[in-house]
Amino acid sequence: MKGLPSLERLVIVLSRFPGVGPKSARRMVYHLLRHGKEATQELIMALEGLRDSIRHCEVCFNLAEDEKCWICADPRRDDARICVVEEPSDLMAMEKAGLFTGRYHVLGGRLSPLDGIGPDELHLAALESRLIQGSVIELIVATNPTVEGEATAHFVAQLAEPLVPRVTRLAYGMPMGGELEYLDESTLYQAMAGRRDFRQKSLNDGVGP
């Protein structure tokens, strides 16, 4: 609406969110307007809280509200295992599954030369320092199963192998609840190549609900 530049500006800013188009952004603004200035004020304050409170953990680069994140600050976590992920959201997904009891290291992205993201843009030096201390016995590389995530995984593994007794990665295979018929070829290939004996012991030391 030409007569309401402040409304239009907010619609544009909200439209930048993933999964939010101009129509739903407009619906969100109308929702705010219907609920009075208090609703807008509450959202502003929550955003200010995010802006002012969130930083990166100085050990693992997870999101944190203090110098260390809640995982690095937890004395009950296993120092001998570190799981490497690309983003804090990947860490949250792992934590939600609730089966890993070690520590994390958040790279802050993945190698992507076309976007100008090389090894120096990721938190690799900090990972190296953690591994050099010598108390880690397993590094689990949990980057995303994409081309760039794979390249990043290999880079991390190469860096870690001289420093850690064991470097592992997450298994590829069929996602639970899926149907074979609809699986893409490369996943099916990985599932077949990675097949295991029914009675094979899984590598789940230190990992479990």
Next chain:
Amino acid sequence: MKGLPSLERLVIVLSRFPGVGPKSARRMVYHLLRHGKEATQELIMALEGLRDSIRHCEVCFNLAEDEKCWICADPRRDDARICVVEEPSDLMAMEKAGLFTGRYHVLGGRLSPLDGIGPDELHLAALESRLIQGSVIELIVATNPTVEGEATAHFVAQLAEPLVPRVTRLAYGMPMGGELEYLDESTLYQAMAGRRDFRQKSLNDGVGP
């Protein structure tokens, strides 16, 4: 995530938007965090703009950034016709269709005794004052086609009829692009009851693209 109360608080506030569940709210917060404090700051400023700039037009109660909204301030609009709508978003939908050239009156809701919304909660006194001035020749009631919208329409019509030569309402019938087969019975009933001769002149004085 227990370790990030400021993040969780923002997720809760964003989840209150229509069509935004906890999952998409979380995705929105991660989006903000990935784009640095500048993205959060930009959203805060856009929200502050909305909070500080938007008020209600003192004539028609549309959203406005000045005393009068852009429609009431436009000398080219037809003073002889007023279209009554429930909410500013209904007005925007009408304007987007772009076929009405008169003025508006925004009620600010609909009659809903169960929610404690009676005639005094709607901008009806202001509508009456506008009609008493005597320059309006048609009042078009465009409340929503719901039970409460209907009740509101009848109330408005009753109030307006002694003051305006003609009180009309939007036609009911088949929505364009729909299929007869899937129409609900009451819409089909209205479409049949409101059937018109192929050559009947429509009541489109003062209304047109």
